[in-house]
Amino acid sequence: MQCDYYDRHACRSCTLIEVPYADQVSGKEQRCRDLLTGRLGEQPQLRWLPSVRSPEAGYRNKAKMVVGGTVRRPTLGILDAAGRGVDLRRCGVCTPGIRAALPELARFVTTAALTPYDVPARRGELKNLLVTESPSGELMVRFVLRSDALLPAVRRHLPHLLRALPQLAVVSANLLPEHKAVLEGETEIALTERTTLRMPLGGVDLDLRPQSFFQTNSTVAAALYAQVAQWVDEVAPASVWDLYCGVGGFALHCAAPGREVTGIEVSEEAVESARAGALAAGITGVRFAAGDATRFALQAGTVPDLVVVNPPRRGIGAELSGWLESSGVRHVVYSSCNPVTLAADLAAMPSLRPVRARVLDMFPQTPHVEVVTLLERA
Known part of the structure; x- marks a missing residue:
């Protein structure tokens, strides 16, 4: 991508703009692999799917x-x-x-x-x-x-x-x-x-309110939701928790007849958006509540079959990682915008082994990346 602002040094935010796009994507994938290997060691059961590419320009919504x-x-x-x-x-x-x-x-x-x-x-x-x-x-x-x-x-x-x-x-x-x-x-x-x-994505209309968080790349976000929904359907859990659920993107895409899905998000504005999206789409079996994801997990008194986590850059932290490790939950899907904290969190959950991973280039021309992993209890 050519940018006059970058060439004039008016804005240098797109720090990878001079790197060919194919090399940007391969570099991000290798970095994610190296970080996970460095913290977890070799994972022979882990299969990396082909990276999801974005349009090089015009992607930021x-x-x-x-x-x-x-x-x-x-x-x-x-x-x-x-x-x-x-x-x-x-x-x-x-x-x-x-x-x-x-x-x-x-x-x-x-x-x-x-x-x-x-x-x-x-x-x-x-x-x-x-x-x-x-x-x-x-x-x-x-x-x-x-x-x-x-x-x-x-x-x-x-x-x-x-x-x-x-x-x-x-x-x-x-x-x-x-x-x-x-x-x-x-x-x-x-x-x-x-x-x-x-925000129509992948057959589901998400409801975005002014102060709600939403993925900045609609094309790649649709691919992310589709990938997670596919993994969840393959596992076929009867109950799912979507922690840090935002406006309900993962929860609504993972909903299915006979499946109970619970979405937890600290922002009440986002929770209202998620509820409105479910109502408009006629999706049942999904409930949303405002609250802290870690506190909810520690106080729930029950364990679902599968947990989806999509935390901010700081990751899920030691407390929630520890709960997931000891909870007995069979599968976790972890979507991360920071592979450094992802690797640290996975290292704190050694009983949950990564079996699938995929890099999604949500932020072309920058070093930032989204990576999603499917974890299975050993």
Whole structure:
């Protein structure tokens, strides 16, 4: 992939962009193999499936744009070392639909007089624009503001934006009053009648709310859900726990007649999304609850036939690894965005041997990778 921003040193986030794509994928696969072998030793029973490749460009379904510059000339992108805005609205890893919408959103900043937040001076209102595109082409836009002072202006000019972007289905304002390096705050204010974005993947429509996590690569996410569902169906468990379930991607894809599936997620917003997705799809035998995944497992008093875990980068940690090791659960599917913590967690569960593994290139042009493993009790 060629990128003018990278060539001009305006943005160097895609650190592997100069590496041929086939070499990127093979390098990630070898790194995952080496990490698992280094922590677990040789695993003769482990079979690596062919890696899942992504489109090299236009794959990222969510743009996290820092707003800089001025009202008349806003920048949507990142900040440089001095805190000045660097415009990246033509970023090649974003989906074509997002790239097409960003110029109109920049015009909206000017029309509605949304003062960009000046980080060094700590003044201004509009901090970030978060834009998500569904596989259907619909968009969700979130304005991250320092306060509610500009809400009247956003509401007043919003009808024009909706006419200019007919694919724009969900709009909200997020309030982030603190001066700190985070993307969003806790308060979300809906500005459209619709408050959820449907994300159709692999025959299941997932329900995405503004503050819910979703995989950033829809094509590879669909392959990930399909792979896990295939492994689960091969094992044919009567009961499944989906820990760190998010909006229910794994749980809903693994649901089947006669199978009890329980999804646990700390975010109540994501749990509501998961429940709505199950209801809309008419999927039964699935329940979702908000709570800490480790605490749920330790206090449940029962053990399912199979557990799916999809933790954040820090992994599942010693406590949940220890519970899985001693629980007697027969199978675990572990989906990880950090092979370092994956290897450490698997080393803490020696009775659960990896028998299948697959690398999924969720983040082309970067060193980041998703790897999923099927574990079987020895």
